[in-house]
Amino acid sequence: MPQTPHRYTSPDEDSSRWLDFPSRPGDIVISTRSKHGTTWTQMICALLVLQTPDLPAPLSEISPWLDWLVVPQDVVLARLQAQTHRRFVKTHTPLDGVPIRPDTRYIVVARHPLDAAVSLYHQNLNLDRARIRELTGAPEPATADGEAPKPKPTLRRWLAEWTTEEADPREWLDSLQGVMWHLSDAWSRREEPNVLLVHYADLAADLDGEMRRIAAWLEIEVGEERWPALVRAATFTEMKSNAERVAPDPAGIMRSRDAFFRSGTSGSARDLLTGEELAAYRRRVEGLAPLDLLEWLHRP
Template structure:
């Protein structure tokens, strides 16, 4: 039988191979004999087979789209992303399996690969980014080289919105263990981080035989969108996020992380990367607050300095939150009900976990436990050397702005919020003290 893996006409092709479809029944941990201790994580090598007879998926040619059409469908795409995006019709077309020229369903794709003796399935449709983010820290064009696998997970957050926390949760669900086989930053690389050689990141991803989960700080319109990749997006109240960003940026520009970053860059990337310096930010939190809410590192954005805008990041995903492969989480919900949020996320990812180990997984993903076990987070690479050289996990709490910010400063926050849709504002703003 010929696999019904096809191709969308494009300039750049992306071969894909990957894990079982997320909607497929999860196989669970390997069977064990009576009295035998369960494996610390599922058999990773069971994902090692590549698909046979499967075509490549490619991004469509023509003008970038600003709006992602419904997953797996063709139709018009209105401009809502990049400023230069215009309405654009994208028609995914299949070639293969005789004269059939329509996109197969997820179930058909999985069935096709199973009959071909492979547990992998290729992504069925892809839409290109309409915006480029490039700075000494971030380069969205690196995603052009990403080869998606069926069932890949992309974790997208603004800086300090709960990125590492979400990565740790997803890792616990994938490996079904409180222990991880490798440091978290190695298991879940940050693809758009410009300072790490792209070839090294791609090699790491290519060699992985577990279900992959990749980190990004990019909004939706700066990423290629694949219909059979799962996107986990985390939002956080902007007031809490601003204070956490101040601590992060100040710490990164201090002597210890600067030295660690320079040394790691020299070892991994040569002189060009070793000359990178984190942005200088005001020590005074009030001065930083004004900068954070009035400008960005990118000229088309209005907040988030010294990084990209958290409002624009979240609004890009919010517009498409009804897509079946996008899941939005809120940082405060994770604080309030970690067990429930992890269960809902496991259901979204199609992962089943033995109830006997579930309490241990939830405990391992608490903020306090991650802070105690930071050695499980950082690798010996560029980002790990810098981020692991200081107290990365600060407080992980909400509402500190109550005692720090003046009415004028809170007005800056309110002005940034007004750029968001009303429903998103209602969802995003959280004040735990108001419930007491």
Template sequence: MAFRGGAAGGLKHVLGITDQQAGEIVDALVRHGYLDLLVDPADRRRVRIGLTDRGRAVALALWDFLRMSRWRQFSFRPGDIVVSTPAKSGTTWMQMMCVLLILRTADLPAPMPELSPWLDDMACPRDEVFAALAGQAHRRVVKTHTPLSDIVMAPEVTHIVVARHPLDTAISLFHQSRNVDSPRGVGGATRPRPEPDQASAREWLAQWIEDDSSREGQPSSLPGMMWHWSDAWSRRDDTGVLLFHYEDLSADLSGQMTRLGRHLGIGTGGAGWADLVAAASFERMRADANRIQPLGPARNNTAFFRRGGSGSGTALLTDGELSRYHARAAALAPPDLLDWLHHR
């Protein structure tokens, strides 16, 4: 059946099993109440599979198990660098800085996903990710959106966490979720895609502030982000942990790259330094988006590097909504961390 084929195909890809095994698993999950058959009322011939509440809990546990298994099974090397950030808070920026320092050239030999693979991206089979990292001869930079509390923190490995004002991170997530390739006009010419109106963005942001999703179920929720940064903040005195703030990268990129290089034991300054810093600038990354961060045919690479500015999330909210955000944040993170997160 078509509905079973789609779900089975996903299981086959993630688990690395045969079509028959995947189909049998889907059938069993339907029989035992973990999956539900959803009939389209407008066309009863169209049936798709949805998770029941029971199935959602199991899927979350399975996803968490598979993700954690990758960290337990991965073979670290001394000198590895793990970039651990919530989505849209400076992940690619920090990856770029690390790669530039390691390779010492602004002319990168490959796109960022190849130079700095995402270890626990469940859309990519584990063996492929492991093989890509094992094949790298240079010092490795490993990407993840998983908090430090949920990964294996190996000795002689540097763990870098980038923080950003949560409201700016959230509004970037809002726009990223709507990042699809620009529509085509007559003759296939690309037409500019208008940004969502401010009312839609504000409504989404207000709902995001109220979202009580668990950090495991939704790491990009406010609780998920605050847990990620709170955990890193509690480790800020560890020699293997290094924290950066998005605002500091914006204000003094050269100084922050120098700080990074010093911590990693990599020399900075001198001939060619200005070119490396320029290559790490938000403007240069945006201009080179097709080369640095190819997202596939259905996404707009340049829009991935949308603006890189600050304050847009705060500016959208009313005084009452902003007060509500601060009350929620205060219940989720310690005061000293919030002072640091919110600094401009």
């Protein structure tokens, strides 16, 4: 008997929306942590399914984020119901929080946690929190009377604290524990025929090869003459140049859509931390995930 998915909630997400989603055979679910390559993978799926770099609508409409409270549930479900092509849906929910169906394909994308954390820091600076609260009905953050908001810590300080802070992984999915929870769950399912793990570093190193691997796993045939244009459309440069239609911002919650595509590079996080701080990070993750996952996750 299928296990009831765990319900993940945050001020702007609720994974219980998946229980109301009428699935179709062949649906694709893209399950990632924040800033792990979600939009990149959505774009790849769009290019493979539609087989054209000229998308008929903004990417966030073609591949909506089902759990996101910013967009009303009936709007998201109606949009998905109206689609006639093979559907590919975004979520930041781990696989234990969505219904697992044998006729649905699940892609989980991994990234070095420190690099993802650096991107998350910059993304948080780019979000219009007042606009998000307006759309979700969330209350203003509580502060003591007359107390000024605390200044944002520097990136280096924030990153060092992120590697050591204590957090419930199911409550704080963007914490280090939450990241490793998400990836460990997917890693435990990697032998299942309808689950595919993709590494951000592999996309960066060999985009053509990874797109072909994903296409083969999805059983999508692409004519050889189409590949150069499709791969080019999935590059960081092309996606950034088309940020107005590619950035995941259907409700105007970003200060800058262009800033969403900040650099697309890896490795900068290791230059921010001291040797002692990096050693503390390594000790921490060794207690959060199996060794074979860590070797795959941290490889050059």
